[in-house]
Amino acid sequence: MPETFILIPGRTSRQGTTLNEGKYTDDYKDETNTLIASGDDMRRLGIADGDLVRMWNEVGSVVLPCKSASAGEMPSGLLFISYGPTSCHLMKAETHGSGMPDSKGMDVFLERVATG
């Protein structure tokens, strides 16, 4: 049974700099298509640094590499990804009367797919 996590997309320095280099550059795609998880969660799920994982919810599904967060950065149960096309692929349409879709704090499932 895959575990549920809370996904937080957000800005990073590299996301900002590579955005200026171009949305179609390898660096931008790499930055916005890499998942960051806590070391504890990765060990528990048998995910090594760079392994491919599948992350999905009722909106969509993505397969991407997973890397370990720095020590103390992320609590267990939380995932982080640089804001971009991949995170938007999982974004729900509902705005709850605000105009703003739930772009942070998305419920997602996660499982290991393959060695990176």
Add this chain to the structure above:
Amino acid sequence: MSVAEQTQESTLPSLTIVKDAACTFCGCVCDDMELTVENNRITKAKNACVLGKAWFLNHHIDDRPDATIKGQPVSYEEAIEYAADILLNARNPVTYGLSDTTCEAQRVAVAITDWVGGTVDTTTSVCHGPSGMAFQGVGEVTATLGEIKNRADCVIYWGGNPAESHPRHFTRYSLTPKGQFLPNGRKDRYAVLIDVRKTKSAKAMDEFIQIKPRCDFELIWAMRALAKGVEVGPEIEQKTGVPLAQLQALVDRMKTAKFGVILFGMGLTMTRGKHMNTEAVLSLARDLNKFTRWTAKPMRGHGNVTGADNVVSWSTGYPFGVNLSRGYPRFNPGEYTTSDLLLRGEADAAMIIASDPMSNFCQQARDHFVRIPTIVLDPKLSESAKVATVAFTTATYGINVAGTAYRMDDVPIYLRPAFQSKYRSDYEILKAIETRIRERQLAAS
């Protein structure tokens, strides 16, 4: 260009120094850039942060047609006529984007939307739109970044990571600079980060408070209670992850500060609770004014998203998501916001200025976007420009185009361009569309 100094003869490769240029990549709009321009490339960007350097040094002018219709190059005049056709024939067109263009262009975009009875919305609706709703709900105790620099001895960053998203905010405005009433700069300030993730910003703080996801509202409400002397139970730790004693100590410190500010990010607006979260923060700042001086400001992202709020507000009375179809403005987020208009299939045409909904919107909204006639103005061949019915290649504001942008604290900054682009500005194109629409409307009447 009055601010530029030509340092060599025109027969030699051109070298221009542009002083006091403004960086429009993020909402800080730092206006102390010194740009070195060689042969239409910016080769140095003195004073720029890592994001600003990437913004300036990577800037180049694409070699694309001035305009296309359905992907085929056409004359500028044909494209203007076709764009006017689209907007005049639509029953419910939406104008969207606007956060990466000048206020002068934003003003014309609002006017066009008014002439054709459409909806004008900006990227605020998927950024700090909930904050805009909260301002209307409970008001805003505000301050400029200058006041924060000179006075704020207690600074709380909530749900944001300025070290990476606004790299010079700490050093130019809110944390390390010496101020009129803070002669020792950083030593005179107490700084706190409240976030679900221990980001790089945490290293610059005196205190980091790690909150459980989706518990911002509960934590803020508990702080409001503590500030008013209402008892809060120790179970607040189980709910939010923050021990009561730590929370009490923070509130006590806030009440005894001389001037405090809460700088909040999209960790509040993009997550569950949205405008309720920001209403709570604004209310907390308001409450604390019974004891001392407190303010709250959103950390705005795009270079002129604050200008978009200002221009749409002083044009229509509302900051975003404004429908003008009845001849007077109606504001209703969730109904007149672009993501909703597209995903419900209500918009029958769209004009996008300097934004890329095909990259950032939900799939249902994207699906509808490609079904309707669209006009896209963008310096780059974005995903939205690729599928646009009419696409205009534009000059980049701030680098190639002069004008006005508003800093995140609602202070207008004049933009000094580094060099000219061969493409037209958003303002020129929008003005031409507006002119053509009015000519045809007047002829028809």
